[in-house]
Amino acid sequence: MISEVGDQKPEVRGQFTRRSPPLADVGGRSEVRLRLRSRLTVSSVEPSERFTILDSLFTMLPQAISPRLADVLSSAESICVLTGAGVSAESGVPTFRSTGGLWEKFSPEDLARFESFIRNPDLVWEWYNYRKKILSEVAPNEGHVALARMQDLVPDFTLVTQNVDGLHARAGSRNVVELHGNITRSYCIQCKLLAGEEEQATFERTPKCRTCGGLLRPDVVWFGELLPAGAFEKAMEAAHRCDVFLSVGTSGVVYPAASIPLAARSAGAYVVEINPEYTDLSPRMNETILGPSGKVLPHLVTILTQRHSHEST
Helix, strand or coil: CCCCCCCCCCEEECCEEECCCCCCEECCEEEECEEECCCCCHHHCCHHHHHHHHHHHHHHCHHHCCHHHHHHHHHCCEEEEEECHHHHHCCCCCCCCCCCCHHHHCCHHHHCCHHHHHHCHHHHHHHHHHHHHHHHCCCCCHHHHHHHHHCCCCCEEEEEECCCCCHHHHHCCCCCEECCEEEEEEEECCCCCECCHHHHHCCCCCCECCCCCCEEEEEECCCCCCCCCCHHHHHHHHHHHCCEEEEECCCCCCCCCCHHHHHHHHCCCEEEEEECCCCCCHHHCCEEEECCHHHHHHHHHHHHHHHHHHHHC
8 A cells, every 4th residue: 555645734625535736646657636535445345335425525625637638649650459357247246246136145256168068059148148248238428428538639559458347338338449358249159250149149048059069159369368469569550659658447467468557667657546446556657546447537537628629729
């Protein structure tokens, strides 16, 4: 945990406190630290209540965006964004390890393996169809929408995601680099052809390829498998050339994805973490903003929009 620095008295905004500008600089990282006056930490709050608390916080404290971040955004020619499960969680998508319900007794590590699929394809497909049904009942949130808007406000923009739900594309994002695949697609384990919409629409138990009769599987990366060809390379290229890198809603513990923001920092980018709570990556970021992406990202879009409007006049 980052220790308190200096003797500044925090400003009070309703129930929440924040350091007064200028922001403390801890080990080269500008710190935006938001906390409850009652000392109730975000990590101690139930996940279902966490975003409600943070929504209120960011409604009250839009100035949590630091002057330094506003400055680098205003001049950035290239921005790269990495998103994780926290972004989708704000839409109501259960995280990979969510508890409760029918699937609690199954380990994701047991279901999301090729060996598990070969051993019991019906069970694996039942799990994925359950997840797809959940996705059909949710919609992109303000964070997804903000990133879709951001792509048109800078000359070079790359969105990289660890999520397989397709919500970025539904929000309007183009050319998303999907590190872990996409749950809405399937392909044949024998001929490797992607399945058509009709094949996927006729799922009963385990669907089969209409070309060769082989088993279809979800087009996602399972444990022990390689990332899609070229995906990680595209992400690293964008990280090395960007001026600003945003790590949004990711825990920073899944590799190789977690190495991407570190590569951007090493290449000289201004790297910002946006997450409801601190992660293993936080000490190595230039700046960490504690809050939901759906509240933080629209503020960044506002900054970029003002710059875009100024350049257009």
